[in-house]
Amino acid sequence: MGDLLTTLLVVLLGVGSLLAVLGGLYWITRWLPGKWKERSRVFLFLLPATFLMIVGLVVPAIRTLFVSFYDDNTKKFKAFANYSEIFQTAGTRLTVINSLTWVVVGTSATLIVGLIIARFTDGMRGEKSAKSLIFIPGAISLVGAGIIWKFVYAGPPFKLGLLNQVGKAIPGLPASLGGHGNRNWLLERGFGPFTPPANAPGFNSMLLIVIFIWASTGFATVVFSAAIKGVPETLIEAARVDGATKRQAFYKVTLPYIRATIVTVATTTIIGGLKAFDIVAATTGGNFGTSTIANEFYQVYFTQGRNGLGAALAVLIFILVVPVVVMNRRAQRRAEEMVGA
Amino acid sequence: MSADTRTLQEPMGRSVSAALTSRTGRWLVYMLVFLWTIPTFGTLVSSFRPEIDVKTTGWWTFFIRPHFTLANYKRVLSSNPGDDNIGHFFLNSIRITVPATILSVGIALVAAYAFSWMKFKGRDWLFVGVVSLLMVPLQMALVPLLRLFTGGAHVTLPWVGTHTIFPYLHLNNTVAAVWIAHICFGLPFCIFILTNFVGALPREVIEAARVDGAGHGTVFAKLVVPLSVPAIASLSIFQFMFIWNDYLIGKVFGGAGDNSPVTAKLADVSGTRGQSYHLLTASGMISMIVPICVFFALQRYFVRGLLAGAVKG
Numbered sequence: 001m002g003d004l005l006t007t008l009l010v011v012l013l014g015v016g017s018l019l020a021v022l023g024g025l026y027w028i029t030r031w032l033p034g035k036w037k038e039r040s041r042v043f044l045f046l047l048p049a050t051f052l053m054i055v056g057l058v059v060p061a062i063r064t065l066f067v068s069f070y071d072d073n074t075k076k077f078k079a080f081a082n083y084s085e086i087f088q089t090a091g092t093r094l095t096v097i098n099s100l101t102w103v104v105v106g107t108s109a110t111l112i113v114g115l116i117i118a119r120f121t122d123g124m125r126g127e128k129s130a131k132s133l134i135f136i137p138g139a140i141s142l143v144g145a146g147i148i149w150k151f152v153y154a155g156p157p158f159k160l161g162l163l164n165q166v167g168k169a170i171p172g173l174p175a176s177l178g179g180h181g182n183r184n185w186l187l188e189r190g191f192g193p194f195t196p197p198a199n200a201p202g203f204n205s206m207l208l209i210v211i212f213i214w215a216s217t218g219f220a221t222v223v224f225s226a227a228i229k230g231v232p233e234t235l236i237e238a239a240r241v242d243g244a245t246k247r248q249a250f251y252k253v254t255l256p257y258i259r260a261t262i263v264t265v266a267t268t269t270i271i272g273g274l275k276a277f278d279i280v281a282a283t284t285g286g287n288f289g290t291s292t293i294a295n296e297f298y299q300v301y302f303t304q305g306r307n308g309l310g311a312a313l314a315v316l317i318f319i320l321v322v323p324v325v326v327m328n329r330r331a332q333r334r335a336e337e338m339v340g341a
Numbered sequence: 342m343s344a345d346t347r348t349l350q351e352p353m354g355r356s357v358s359a360a361l362t363s364r365t366g367r368w369l370v371y372m373l374v375f376l377w378t379i380p381t382f383g384t385l386v387s388s389f390r391p392e393i394d395v396k397t398t399g400w401w402t403f404f405i406r407p408h409f410t411l412a413n414y415k416r417v418l419s420s421n422p423g424d425d426n427i428g429h430f431f432l433n434s435i436r437i438t439v440p441a442t443i444l445s446v447g448i449a450l451v452a453a454y455a456f457s458w459m460k461f462k463g464r465d466w467l468f469v470g471v472v473s474l475l476m477v478p479l480q481m482a483l484v485p486l487l488r489l490f491t492g493g494a495h496v497t498l499p500w501v502g503t504h505t506i507f508p509y510l511h512l513n514n515t516v517a518a519v520w521i522a523h524i525c526f527g528l529p530f531c532i533f534i535l536t537n538f539v540g541a542l543p544r545e546v547i548e549a550a551r552v553d554g555a556g557h558g559t560v561f562a563k564l565v566v567p568l569s570v571p572a573i574a575s576l577s578i579f580q581f582m583f584i585w586n587d588y589l590i591g592k593v594f595g596g597a598g599d600n601s602p603v604t605a606k607l608a609d610v611s612g613t614r615g616q617s618y619h620l621l622t623a624s625g626m627i628s629m630i631v632p633i634c635v636f637f638a639l640q641r642y643f644v645r646g647l648l649a650g651a652v653k654g
Contacts, residue, residue: 007436007516008436008439008440011439011440015440015443015444015447023558026558030556038459038460038461039461041459041556041557041558042455042459042461045451045452045454045455045459045557045561046452046455046467048448048451048452049448049449049451049452049528049532050452050467052448052524052525052528053471053474053525053528053529055486055489055507055525056482056486056521056522056524056525056526056528057474057477057482057525057526057528057529058474059485060481060482060483060484060485060486060489061477061481061482061485063485064481064482064484064485065481067484067485113373116366116369116370116373117370117373119366120363120366120367120369120370121370124367124370130370130374132637132640133374133377133378134373134374134377135636136377136378136381136633136636137377137380137381139582139632139633139635139636140381140586140628140629140632140633141585141586141587141588141604141607141628141629141632142586142588143586143588143604143605143607143608143611143628144586144604144607144625144628144629146608146611147384147607147611147621147622147624147625148380148381148383148384148625149380150611150618150621151380151383151384151387151400151618151622152380152383154618158396158397158618159396159397159398159399160387160395160396160397160398160399160400160618161399162379162380162383162399165399165401214377214380217377219647222644222647222648223647223648226644226648246363274478275478275480277588277589278588278589278604278608281588281608282588282607282608282611283611285612294480297480298589301483301484302593307484310484311484313480314478314480314481314483314484315481317478317480317481318476318477318478318481321476321478322476325475325476
């Protein structure tokens with residue numbers, strides 16, 4: 001505890017002296033002639049943030065881009081060789097396919113479940129507690145989420161896995177589908193009679209995506225719920241007077257009205273899926289064909305020490321994020337025009 | 342529902358079907374809430390069960406044969422050699438999260454004021470630049486920033502020789518490295534959110550103060566900071582949760598040593614003690630206490646922060 005106090009004290013001192021320096025400089029500016037006074041003050045206000053973003057974000061990102069075109073010692077220029085290696089090696093190609101599956105399956109399931117909960121809890125008794133319970137998985141870390149789900153997926157020799165117990169309770173279920181309680185859920189890529197080809201995501205990847213859905217639905221629900229409450233009641237009433245059922249009113253009035261919100265939540269979830277690392281690292285470590293781009297990035301950089309390929313994987317995440325954000329902006333603007341906000 | 346809707350006569354058949362859908366809807370919600378809660382609940386129960394029980398039976402047997410113990414918690418919190426000493430890493434998380442949150446929000450607030458209420462050339466372009474940094478995944482900045490911490494930056498030019506452009510600050514594998522990295526990576530988001538808020542403060546108030554001769558420093562300290570308290574609170578809670586729950590930055594900058602946050606230790610334990618399920622539960626629960634408490638205690642602010650980020654972003 002004393003240790004903790006010391007660190008916090010040091011931080012306080014550091015912040016204090018930083019403030020003192022900036023404040024002192026600010027005080028000095030009062031003697032500068034008019035135009036320079038204003039300029040120097042702008043400079044001082046922007047200095048800390050700009051400095052940190054340039055040193056910590058802009059320059060490093062440019063360097064990563066640069067490194068991605070070189071060999072692993074950053075000596076020899078390789079042009080796009082690292083990028084083509086990602087798609088030509090079976091292992092890394094599968095991680096890209098897995099990541100895209102995370103995005104598509106994870107995002108659509110999160111949106112659908114989030115909308116269902118937001119719609120049906122609206123005005124329900126116990127609405128608040130229901131939403132809180134759904135949100136808890138989103139409040140804890142994704143590493144914690146991975147640990148929690150290890151208890152659902154655990155396989156032999158342990159008898160503690162929830163899925164295996166459920167499988168055992170169903171009479172006549174074949175072992176490959178989880179019957180007899182003997183399936184290693186996170187290790188086996190196939191499921192029942194289906195064995196995915198080398199280029200397709202395995203069933204164990206799907207189980208990891210379930211963890212992602214479980215963790216991101218809370219956020220979607222809370223945001224959707226607020227948006228649904230923001231739909232003007234007169235609009236819904238008008239639709240109901242015209243003879244629309246509750247369901248029709250939801251599909252024809254509420255959904256289009258909250259379109260911008262849906263797009264935003266979709267964007268956030270897609271980006272979360274592209275950056276999926278914590279869940280994979282805490283459960284399978286990317287083994288058994290479950291790796292994702294972000295996990296592979298970590299492995300390649302820090303375990304294998306392959307700088308060029310690692311940088312190319314990082315840039316690939318960036319390349320996949322940009323169009324999502326740009327499309328979000330466009331859809332956002334269109335939706336705003338529609339609603340007239 | 343307003344009073345008018347209640348007087349609205351619904352055709353008989355439709356109201357029955359509406360009641361029916363809302364009943365199925367309600368059951369659907371109950372089912373989903375149940376499914377969503379079960380995994381966490383199971384882990385919580387397991388954390389209080391003796392090792393032998395955890396490894397041989399599912400947690401639900403606890404309700405038939407309840408054996409309660411705190412041994413798992415004692416073991417993971419113990420600092421004996423060979424034990425996980427989770428308490429130490431829990432404190433690390435505090436050491437990382439508190440300064441990172443305060444500093445990122447504070448620095449962003451100053452910048453947000455400049456973007457909102459100071460006039461200078463290229464302001465809009467600079468702000469667009471900050472917003473576009475939101476798109477840069479932290480994976481792209483991770484390794485070069487780590488190299489900066491582990492050796493500074495040096496540039497070698499022909500004839501001029503090697504020069505240090507950024508000194509080696511001996512920050513590698515320290516708690517400070519972790520929170521500095523968090524500040525750098527979190528600033529674009531914080532500036533974006535706070536500029537939206539600070540820029541929407543009433544123009545008359547700020548301008549009246551300026552006309553009365555108050556400098557930027559005074560306006561910022563006496564007007565903008567107090568008026569922005571709601572936004573500061575929401576963003577701080579959001580940042581706190583985000584940093585507490587982070588794994589990648591903590592693992593990379595905290596190193597394998599004693600300075601990583603509790604999430605990194607937890608993932609480590611999950612790898613090295615994959616078979617020690619009874620210890621995993623207790624460690625996991627300890628790491629979750631803080632975010633769950635923060636969520637329940639400050640739910641309103643937290644949700645407001647989420648909405649500000651989501652609806653406008």
